[in-house]
Amino acid sequence: MWPENVTIRPHEDVTMLLPGGLIGENEKVGSIIIAPDSAKISFQQSDKPDGSFVTITLHLLRGSPVRIARTTQAIILSKTSKPIMLTMVKM
DSSP states (O other), X not given: OBOTTEEEEESSOEEEEEEGGGSOTTOXXXXXEEOOTXXXXXXXXXXXXXXXXXXXXXXXXXXXXXXXXXXXXXXEEOSSSSOOOEEEEEO
């Protein structure tokens, strides 16, 4: 579980998978996912006619902070098999 307004700073390049429902229909991505310009964000759109998303993929470079404005779940992936090190700070 990723508590709201907790900033995560990865110690290596990582990919984070977030639920598509994290961002509501009339919300701007930047108001929910607060990340540097170097972050790459992509969306997997659902087959539903409402244009909703299934998954949000966030690619972060080592040391890049990201904050999510609401509590969510996340899967964090790395290119290596070693444990992923993160710094977490509550704002």
